[in-house]
Amino acid sequence: MVRVRFAPSPTGYLHIGNARTALFNYLFARKNKGVFVLRIEDTDLDRSSDEFEKGILDDLRWLGLSWDEGPDIGGPYQPYRQIERLNLYREYATRLVSEGKAYQCWCTKEEIEERTKAKGYDNYCRNLTDEQIAKFKSEGRKPVLRFKVPEKDVVVNDIIRGIVRFESGSLNDFVIMKSNGVPTFHFAVVIDDFEMKITHVIRGEDHLSNTPKHILIFESFGQIPPQFAHMSMTLGPDRTRLSKRHGATSVRQYRENGFLSDAMFNYLALLGWSSKDNQEIFPREKLIQEFSIESCNKSNAIFDPAKLLWMNSQYMKIKPSSEIAKLSIPFLEKAGYEKSSIEKNMKTIERVIDLEKEKFKTLKDVPERISPFITEDITWNSGLSQKFKSPEATRILSDILVEIKEIEPFEKTVLEDMIRKFCEEKKVKTGEVFHLLRFALTGVTKGPGLFELMEILGKEVSIKRIEKFLVNKEY
RNA sequence: GCCCCCAUCGACUAGAGGCCCAGGUCACCACUCUUUCAAGGUGGUAGCGCCGGUUCGAUUCCGGCUGGGGGCGCCA
Numbered sequence: 272m273v274r275v276r277f278a279p280s281p282t283g284y285l286h287i288g289n290a291r292t293a294l295f296n297y298l299f300a301r302k303n304k305g306v307f308v309l310r311i312e313d314t315d316l317d318r319s320s321d322e323f324e325k326g327i328l329d330d331l332r333w334l335g336l337s338w339d340e341g342p343d344i345g346g347p348y349q350p351y352r353q354i355e356r357l358n359l360y361r362e363y364a365t366r367l368v369s370e371g372k373a374y375q376c377w378c379t380k381e382e383i384e385e386r387t388k389a390k391g392y393d394n395y396c397r398n399l400t401d402e403q404i405a406k407f408k409s410e411g412r413k414p415v416l417r418f419k420v421p422e423k424d425v426v427v428n429d430i431i432r433g434i435v436r437f438e439s440g441s442l443n444d445f446v447i448m449k450s451n452g453v454p455t456f457h458f459a460v461v462i463d464d465f466e467m468k469i470t471h472v473i474r475g476e477d478h479l480s481n482t483p484k485h486i487l488i489f490e491s492f493g494q495i496p497p498q499f500a501h502m503s504m505t506l507g508p509d510r511t512r513l514s515k516r517h518g519a520t521s522v523r524q525y526r527e528n529g530f531l532s533d534a535m536f537n538y539l540a541l542l543g544w545s546s547k548d549n550q551e552i553f554p555r556e557k558l559i560q561e562f563s564i565e566s567c568n569k570s571n572a573i574f575d576p577a578k579l580l581w582m583n584s585q586y587m588k589i590k591p592s593s594e595i596a597k598l599s600i601p602f603l604e605k606a607g608y609e610k611s612s613i614e615k616n617m618k619t620i621e622r623v624i625d626l627e628k629e630k631f632k633t634l635k636d637v638p639e640r641i642s643p644f645i646t647e648d649i650t651w652n653s654g655l656s657q658k659f660k661s662p663e664a665t666r667i668l669s670d671i672l673v674e675i676k677e678i679e680p681f682e683k684t685v686l687e688d689m690i691r692k693f694c695e696e697k698k699v700k701t702g703e704v705f706h707l708l709r710f711a712l713t714g715v716t717k718g719p720g721l722f723e724l725m726e727i728l729g730k731e732v733s734i735k736r737i738e739k740f741l742v743n744k745e746y
Numbered sequence: 747g748c749c750c751c752c753a754u755c756g757a758c759u760a761g762a763g764g765c766c767c768a769g770g771u772c773a774c775c776a777c778u779c780u781u782u783c784a785a786g787g788u789g790g791u792a793g794c795g796c797c798g799g800u801u802c803g804a805u806u807c808c809g810g811c812u813g814g815g816g817g818c819g820c821c822a
Binding site: 317376448456459460475478482512542571572575581584629640701705 | 752757759771815
């Protein structure tokens with residue numbers, strides 16, 4: 272049974288890079304009918320917060336990365352928060368000390384630096400005398416626990432990278448328990464991975480160099496290490512690690528900017544992985560079917576918001592209008608529309624979305640396009656109204672208004688017949704009349720086809736708007 | 747400083763010795779469709795980092811160089 276995990280530390284919102292790691296784990300688990308575990312690595316007491324944990328869980332849910340075991344739902348290996356597992360780590364640490372595989376270190380950072388000139392720890396405390404220890408104790412020092420690194424080569428057989436060899440001597444004795452009694456990442460991660468029966472560790476390449484440490488700890492407990500797969504990193508446009516400097520880097524920001532979960536899911540999957548047949552747009556199910564960790568690209572990938580945006584526009588088209596309408600509600604509210612007004616106009620909103628959705632790039636585009644249809648008192652863009660307020664324009668509009676008042680039923684085909692006939696009779700260019708009408712009716716120069724637009728507005732509103740536009744002297 | 751990983755268009759990638767004077771997607775440019783804004787359609791610009799091997803033949807195999815990324819914390 273395949274068991275994988277995603278183990279974020281709750282020190283910020285879900286980062287794009289982490290989301291990709293989570294996604295690959297998720298895809299691998301689902302593809303292999305395995306288990307996807309969510310574990311919270313909150314051993315950094317200073318930076319972790321419940322707030323961030325909630326946020327990360329929320330973002331993962333939004334992305335559709337559902338987990339089978341986790342802090343909120345429990346599971347056979349709970350608890351899934353490291354802070355709730357401290358006793359476990361302490362027991363294992365004690366065991367290592369009693370077996371002579373770990374030892375107390377009393378050095379301060381300054382002392383180590385002084386001795387080694389920033390070359391890292393020199394295993395100084397491996398063989399201290401009882402007197403030395405007594406002295407440190409009397410000084411009130413609190414020791415850390417260090418792992419006694421054995422002299423041997425460590426070989427990582429990585430699913431993505433193949434065999435990677437680390438020679439003996441490239442590692443100093445490293446800290447496994449901090450002086451506050453909390454384990455370091457390297458220690459907790461290993462204990463949890465074997466305790467939780469993790470079979471495959473899929474994570475970023477930044478951990479490749481740390482893997483020898485982890486393997487050594489596994490071995491010190493007589494555990495067989497899981498399979499490792501180190502994926503490429505996610506970089507910004509300048510080829511450095513994706514960070515705040517590059518603009519929006521959290522899943523949350525994209526979500527708030529009107530991106531669809533499907534698009535993010537699909538785009539991220541294509542960062543470092545690709546299908547045999549060049550397909551770009553994938554339903555989630557197909558992505559799960561086709562995904563394979565072996566075929567992941569080894570080189571780092573630059574996160575490209577432009578392609579994400581394109582992909583989002585593709586999903587805006589695919590999604591049923593009713594769904595887009597529902598997802599748009601928060602964006603309409605943010606644009607200033609009352610909840611009650613949105614609800615009342617839901618049918619209209621859906622109709623307009625149906626006509627306009629192939630133009631949308633994100634959900635943020637919806638309010639602007641909806642506006643002329645649910646705003647009672649529209650205003651006319653004064654910069655553009657100039658050319659639509661010429662004497663001829665006013666005359667044409669007055670003439671056509673007379674005819675519009677006669678139209679029955681007020682449907683697009685009837686409207687089109689009548690307006691085209693009007694143009695012919697008056698010998699005016701259809702395009703000009705269309706533009707003029709559109710502007711008088713909506714106040715803007717974009718929108719759905721004129722006749723669809725009028726049908727949705729309805730006869731009463733259409734007439735009222737044209738009359739108001741004609742009377743209005745301000746423009 | 748030491749160690750590790752990587753290297754195809756601007757970006758994401760296909761390519762696993764001849765099928766490649768390198769294919770797809772985004773972006774960009776042009777044309778086209780069109781009652782607006784878009785979308786769509788068609789076409790185009792653009793790439794195997796460098797130097798040595800191996801081979802009848804290298805984008806593909808090997809070595810070096812260069813370049814990029816990462817690790818070496820009482821951060822994860």
